[in-house]
Amino acid sequence: MLPLPSAQQLRYLIALSELRHFGRAAAACAVTQSTLSAGIMALERQLDAQLLDRTVGKKVVFTPLGHEIAQKGRQALEALEAVPQLAAAARTPLTGPMRIGIIPTIGPFLIEPLVKIIRARFPQIVLSLTEDTTEHLLEKLSLGRLDMLVLAMPCLCDGTETLPLWRDPFQVIMPDNHPLGKLAHVPVERLEDQQMVMMEDGHCLREQTLAVCRQGRSWDSSDGEGDSTFTATSLHTMVDMVELGLGIGVVPSLAIENGLLENHNVKARPLSGGPVWRTIGLAWRPRSPRSADFQTLAKAFDTLAPTAQATRVADSSL
Structure with a gap:
């Protein structure tokens, strides 16, 4: 019988296939980078197959066979992990x-x-x-x-x-004296040419905000991100920036109803005119x-x- 890869070896291979970075893959597996690298090399020796192309420098590049084995390994690991989970779920x-x-x-x-x-x-x-x-x-x-x-x-x-x-509707937040505060609802078209404060890259709310703004103006890929020059790492930081008059922001009602704007001179108005949630x-x-x-x-x-x-x-x- 051919020797079978261990579950740990498969985890190392799958993590590296997903993240394409030895350091991040090692962190995801809660091991050192040298441990992960040694585990994959041991798997290659065990299979007598080259899984990584090591002629391309520091980049993580899988060979066609390595890519296929990583895919099969994912399926095998999911099936293996499902065994005790199925038993536990059936019991209680x-x-x-x-x-x-x-x-x-x-x-x-x-x-x-x-x-x-x-x-x-x-x-x-x-x-x-x-x-x-x-x-x-x-x-x-x-x-x-x-x-x-x-x-x-x-x-x-x-x-x-x-x-x-x-659905969690979006609202526009703005300083108390902002002209849009006179409206009961802010149409998405009124966001055009407004200075926007948005979440930083990596937050889905940033992409969702950009999608809302695009409903009110004709953007194409060359337009970039409009007039936004201020980015926040959290909704609370965004509120601080809006209160300082750096721009207006789009935030979910869930946050507002849970006290996001408390103790700030900032007001909120619902958005209207399209899918605004x-x-x-x-x-x-x-x-x-x-x-x-x-x-x-x-x-x-x-x-x-x-x-x-x-x-x-x-x-x-x-």
């Missing part, structure tokens, strides 16, 4: 460890009620939470380091199963043995929707 649903990732524009406003509802309704779940950007959370999900994500959609969630929960939803790996658990959690999380303006999503459309 909604028990044991559950690792949930959540993005920074949702986390500060949902973590507390989310934890409370899990503790109250599903006390056998051992919960852990990770806050990070969508891209990084999806990486951790694909590597098996997280079980489920709480995201804002639309997002680039290829390779996951998603379940939309409710994001959708809060869940994501997990396809064919996860805990899909039924995630569906049950989704019904519980639905009660966390902001009561004033959120619209629940009844089907899979966003």
